[in-house]
Amino acid sequence: MQRLNLDREKAKQYIEEVEEGRRRWVHFFYGVSWDESSHYDVIVNLEQMNVDNAASALCNMAQLPDFQMTPASERAMKDLWLAAKARLLLAQDARTARCSFTVRAENGVVNVSYLPRDAKVGVYVPQVLEKLEGLKELRHTISTTNILWIQENFDPNSEIFGQITEIADKWNAAIELLRMSPVEEEVQKEGDRVELEFEQVPQEPVYTGGIEDDVIEPEPKDDGGLKETLNELIKSGRSGGGRSVGESPRKLLDSIDRSVTYSLIVIGNVFLSKGEATRKRMVRELQSLLMDNLKVPVVTSEELKSQYLFGAKDLPKLITFLILTVIFYTLVFTHQEPILNFLRAETWLEKGLAAIAVGLFVPTIAYIYGSVTGLILKLIKME
Incomplete structure (x- = not known):
């Protein structure tokens, strides 16, 4: 507060902004959240312990073998x-x-x-x-x-x-x-x-005439x-x-x-x-x-x-979907007038049937066409 010449509220806001910036920085570079408890070995709740005791406990804990360099x-x-x-x-x-x-x-x-x-x-x-x-x-x-x-x-x-x-x-x-x-x-x-x-801490080494240098190194695992x-x-x-x-x-x-x-x-x-x-x-x-x-x-x-990858099992699928695609498009283009008349229904019953038909036909042809496209791309090794 004194260093930045800020009052308590502005200092609190400043700290929150800095921490948010650091949180975003860590997430951007490492893809993790720094407040995730699983990333830490020890978490101390300062509501139950004062700062001096917490620091003393952490310093003593840092001396344990579990926290030494390996x-x-x-x-x-x-x-x-x-x-x-x-x-x-x-x-x-x-x-x-x-x-x-x-x-x-x-x-x-x-x-x-x-x-x-x-x-x-x-x-x-x-x-x-x-x-x-x-x-x-x-x-x-x-x-x-x-x-x-x-x-x-x-x-x-x-x-x-x-x-x-x-x-x-x-x-x-x-x-x-x-x-x-x-x-x-x-x-x-x-x-x-x-x-x-x-x-244990090693004792003063004893000169052996270089015998230890002749030890055969173990084979790698x-x-x-x-x-x-x-x-x-x-x-x-x-x-x-x-x-x-x-x-x-x-x-x-x-x-x-x-x-x-x-x-x-x-x-x-x-x-x-x-x-x-x-x-x-x-x-x-x-x-x-x-x-x-x-x-x-x-x-x-x-x-x-x-x-x-395109495999032997994909070939029958490709042939089947290709045939279905050809059949669907052939029927559509050779029966355009009856289809348009059906879609221009006048009664509520006919309109309902037309809506159901469109709702079933469009997803079906989209699935078949998408399957054909995906299999062809796999076949020619493209994505």
Whole structure:
């Protein structure tokens, strides 16, 4: 109040306006509401506790092992830092400053995607980012949109891989891979994390003549085909990056970058450790969660082909609807006079029948014509 020279009412109004602006800012960039309680680990009600006691409690709580940095959280922070530095370099360089880039980082690998209209400028991306500290590998893709593919085990030789890449080619889209780690891996990761958190302070190291340097590094764990599939996407120019998350739907949702524009989300083989009935229920719940929060079409691998690709089952439908369309239009154009006479009914009964006929005919022909159009567009691979 003193700094801005405002009275109490104007100061209150100013604070409300600032908070509203920040709320809109957070929602615009991250697609979340900052007053959603599920986004916070602790919420303190100051009506039941004064500020000093609340601050003391929070400071003590912050010292607990649960709130300490872990290798996973440190890696996530490094990825965010690396992506932010890449965006800054691209924005500062005159050659790339006017372009819109989507930048993500994962373990030192930076993925940059841009629109086809910026293809000429995209060639400068490697030059701009070549001196980026912490950069291990750079991947840049031309795309107009993104497809998010969620799965537990990826296989570049699978049918669904071919289907998704076919759609990506149609839409000029980048494919982002998101692997849901099985429960067993999650348990192991959690165990490793707890062990690290409670590890004792190391003693003064003893010189061993370099023997510890000769220890053979353990083989990397199975990544569920993530790297192999990602390499295939890189070769085809459709890579949108890839990473692994836990099997929890909430963790998966939190890991999705809200600033990225997705046109489609595909849920493949997930929750494989569950029974068939449980797995189907959990997939439906995940599908609803993603649709409600991201406002993007979400389909399962079984629904993908029927909704977006022309298959053998669509051919009889196309032929049937084409025949019906021809019959309807032929009848209309060859019987125009009787139809007009019928519509120019004079009695209330005839007018009612005409209204019912129009009410039935128009939606029917619209459905048939729309079905024919949709199937033809699928056949010629257009949207």
